[in-house]
Amino acid sequence: MTQEPSERPVNWSMYLHVPFCKRKCPYCDFFSVTDRSLIPLYVDGVCKEMQIWSDAVSGRGHMPMHTLYLGGGTPSVLSVSQVGRILETVYRFFDVTTGAEITMEVNPGTVDAGYLSDLRRLGINRLSIGAQSFDPAKLSFLCRIHSREQVFETLAGADRAGFTNLGIDLMYALPDETLNNWQTDLDTVAGLQLPHLSCYMLTLAPGTPFYDQYEKGGFSPCDPDRCSDFFVYTSQVLKNAGYLHYEVSNFARERKFRSVHNTHYWERGAYLGVGPSAHSFLPGVPSDVDIPVSGRQPGPGKMPGVAGHTGPVRAWNTTDIRAWLDHLAAGHLPWSGHEILTPDQETMEQIMLGLRTDKGVGVNGLCQETRELMGRLAAQGLGAFFNHNGPDFSIRRFRLTRSGMIRLDSIVEALIQGVMK
Ligand code: SF4
Numbered sequence: 001m002t003q004e005p006s007e008r009p010v011n012w013s014m015y016l017h018v019p020f021c022k023r024k025c026p027y028c029d030f031f032s033v034t035d036r037s038l039i040p041l042y043v044d045g046v047c048k049e050m051q052i053w054s055d056a057v058s059g060r061g062h063m064p065m066h067t068l069y070l071g072g073g074t075p076s077v078l079s080v081s082q083v084g085r086i087l088e089t090v091y092r093f094f095d096v097t098t099g100a101e102i103t104m105e106v107n108p109g110t111v112d113a114g115y116l117s118d119l120r121r122l123g124i125n126r127l128s129i130g131a132q133s134f135d136p137a138k139l140s141f142l143c144r145i146h147s148r149e150q151v152f153e154t155l156a157g158a159d160r161a162g163f164t165n166l167g168i169d170l171m172y173a174l175p176d177e178t179l180n181n182w183q184t185d186l187d188t189v190a191g192l193q194l195p196h197l198s199c200y201m202l203t204l205a206p207g208t209p210f211y212d213q214y215e216k217g218g219f220s221p222c223d224p225d226r227c228s229d230f231f232v233y234t235s236q237v238l239k240n241a242g243y244l245h246y247e248v249s250n251f252a253r254e255r256k257f258r259s260v261h262n263t264h265y266w267e268r269g270a271y272l273g274v275g276p277s278a279h280s281f282l283p284g285v286p287s288d289v290d291i292p293v294s295g296r297q298p299g300p301g302k303m304p305g306v307a308g309h310t311g312p313v314r315a316w317n318t319t320d321i322r323a324w325l326d327h328l329a330a331g332h333l334p335w336s337g338h339e340i341l342t343p344d345q346e347t348m349e350q351i352m353l354g355l356r357t358d359k360g361v362g363v364n365g366l367c368q369e370t371r372e373l374m375g376r377l378a379a380q381g382l383g384a385f386f387n388h389n390g391p392d393f394s395i396r397r398f399r400l401t402r403s404g405m406i407r408l409d410s411i412v413e414a415l416i417q418g419v420m421k
Pocket residue numbers: 020021022023024025028029030032072073074107130
């Protein structure tokens with residue numbers, strides 16, 4: 001018997017996108033604008049968007065939120081009272097579970113010790129600090145607004161405010177960067193024993209100033225062999241420093257410091273995305289729930305093809321802040337598109353996301369055909385990149401080795417071609 005999605009116990013997460021930055025970094029393709037005059041309207045908008053969601057599911061009890069993540073953009077350009085109003089609204093419309101992980105991204109150069117203490121007082125219990133580097137030359141190349149000293153000040157302020165769960169983002173594999181150079185950043189974080197680290201290679205995203213420079217021949221990105229050396233080196237150095245490499249780009253000093261919110265994404269948990277450009281992932285939409293989306297309903301509030309669908313729905317908000325505000329003023333969710341995932345797409349996502357992590361992909365969720373395909377691939381050309389060899393169908397999970405992780409895209413491609421053929 002098909003189960004109504006509403007009958008399944010669902011643990012929800014919420015991602016709240018804050019699309020404002022002080023300055024645009026030349027490598028960044030996240031949606032954000034530097035005109036901050038719209039922030040007050042934006043804050044009204046996110047509160048309204050939460051209310052629309054809450055109304056859409058009214059009668060079913062509040063949605064239990066076990067993580068909340070304020071990301072961006074630069075959420076720390078909001079004032080303390082604006083953050084407070086957003087959090088109050090979350091608590092008003094949703095059941096934030098006891099012990100929920102509530103993360104906010106903060107950038108050095110936008111916060112001081114008082115601001116961080118206020119965030120702690122408001123209930124933020126995890127910080128993600130956009131440091132990118134401790135090296136002044138790297139910070140300058142990346143056009144970051146902050147200095148090395150401001151990274152240390154932010155860390156000291158977070159410590160004084162009582163944050164015990166925090167992480168920083170670091171960027172590596174910049175043009176001309178050497179392993180020795182990168183080692184200095186790694187030594188610094190290892191010395192600080194920070195609970196969580198996210199280490200990303202600089203990638204060239206179309207539409208960014210760095211990409212334009214690359215197209216004009218003025219920028220040499222990291223070649224695949226060098227990237228692979230950097231990746232393996234990073235993993236080894238941080239492992240030696242006591243960190244768990246639990247996802248391609250993420251390291252935790254102890255299991256309890258893994259990001260619960262991001263793990264929820266990798267495990268394909270349900271989440272609401274609030275704010276311009278935010279994505280939502282719904283495990284299904286019960287037939288009696290109206291999703292009020294502009295221009296799609298033949299009757300009040302109905303969304304044909306989505307309401308009553310037991311399959312997962314992925315939806316994305318418009319990136320136009322004015323259009324986002326207009327949708328909300330009309331009482332609609334500001335979706336600019338959605339898709340209902342087919343079983344093949346679900347399998348593909350499960351493999352793609354699962355292989356990113358040290359947990360890998362559980363065989364239980366895969367059909368027999370896919371399990372056999374993965375077993376065969378693990379036994380054939382890709383064998384060296386799996387944590388096990390041979391078509392051992394008694395194994396419970398498929399996991400990648402470190403060398404496999406750096407080839408994640410091509411491995412997933414091979415698996416997907418097999419699954420989709
Ligand atoms: S501060 Fe972050 S979100 Fe803003 S432009 Fe720079 S990298 Fe992008």
